[in-house]
Amino acid sequence: MDSFFFLLQALASYIAIAAFLVVLNVQKQMLIPGGLLGMLVWLIYLSLEGPTNAVIATFTAAIVGSCISQIMSIVLKTPSVIFSLAILAPLVPGYRAYMTTTYFVSGEHATALVNVTTVITLSLVIPIGMASGTVLLRLYKYMKLRYST
Template sequence: MIAQLVTSYIASAAFGIIFNVPRNTLIQCGFVGMMGWLVYVALVRSDTNAIVATLAAAFFVTVISRVFARLYKTPIIVFSVAGIIPLVPGGMAYDAMRSFVENDYNLAVQLAAKAFMISGSIAAGLIFSEVMNQLFKRPKV
């Protein structure tokens, strides 16, 4: 578990470097990715579906990203993009393509569908968090 957290931290911070984020936000980018991965792993280990766990983790990543964006006066995208990197199902998409090449179409379709649903849950979690923020931030009429 500790190795996964350290790896997710490094991956998120490294993608921050690739995306050319301000150097003073690299530590926070790594932290956001690590916390998102922690939520995901905790939910999956408690027998939650991977798609629901990814949705919750993406929601959490956006919440933390919004807090850091306010604290460090930086656009939210700096933290949210780096934070979702550990959640992206790249390995699963690779396995799906490999199964297609190996003519194992049943497994390929299953893996591709799951990768697509996980990717969609990342997008839905980001959007849902932003909608919730707008609802609570909305001026009273």
């Protein structure tokens, strides 16, 4: 992956996530941090998809994004749901779901079934990863509190 492609992906993902947050009527001062978080999650996914696969890349990006969103919500004193939406937007397998429908309509049922299982797996991995990130952060806080005294 060359640096121009990576930079272009970063810019496009930031604009897309910020626009998504505007559509959801998020406060103006949360558009930049939310867009940056969504961009980071997309770049993590993009970086990991090549060496691994889409499921592992999605799971890892969801965990990292969830941890960062919890921290950002504390630092910026805002509900974490805003940042959860910024994580969710780049990870939803919309294109794969669209292609699955296209394969079913065009009669390529074997390819469609493979895509259906991938879409369902990704749809399950996203909330599991986001919940895992929250649990990991809480576990870290608990361990830090317990072993610091």
